Amino acid sequence: MKDSEQYLERKAFFERVLTVYGRKPVLEVLQDPALTCHQLHLADNNREDGIITQLRELAQQRELPIKNHSRAALARISRNGRQDQGVALDVLCPAFQSIDTALDSLPTGARLLALDSITNPQNLGMIIRSAAAGAIDGIIYAKRGNAALGPLVIKASAGTVYKAPLLLCDKLPDALKLCRDAGMAICALDAKAEHSLFSHQHSAGSVFVLGNESEGVSKQVQQIATHTLSIPMRNGVESLNVAVTASLIAFASELNAGA
Incomplete structure (x- = not known):
């Protein structure tokens, strides 16, 4: 049975919603007029003073819906009951899809x-921040396996996550297969690869895979990859931090143009 147009529109809308939790992160979002908010969630056992009062006032100024929930229900919304401090906020991220x-x-x-x-x-x-700043058209973010888009990620991105072009999927291998079937090159970074990141070109587009901090690119992804690329290293240095690697990839086209 084909999904209705109304369902698909609703699904597309909520794909663009990021739920932020914690009193200070939520306060920072509500104080930023450049960010579009959808709904404020509060635990019904919050003490109505101090920052909670301030959050309510800011939400009311924005004419945002405010919903009160049991503590357990709020934990399901935030997906982090230990750290949400009884507060969550739905933020609309227009570049998410x-x-x-x-x-x-x-x-x-x-x-x-x-x-x-x-x-x-x-x-x-830091990866999200570099990608948003550089020549990257999208960041494939699998909901399984990667760090959650919580306050630490938001802080490290300097708030860039709200406007970054995140392309969401459940499992990375499935997303990479879709890209490969569309003709894109799937490029795994490998220190031993013969071809350099800075000489790579593929007219149908490329996906550059950043592997785990300690394990690198997973075997499952290696099997899907169509290319392996290296970053030329000197002075016996074997590897770079994954966030630094992301910065090099993000600006590689500019580096090629200036070569």
């Missing part, structure tokens, strides 16, 4: 980053 939807609208020769189990929130935030 599902990978299967995004493939039809990517520019010719698109350059994507794919995150293969990036578990350190600081690294993830």
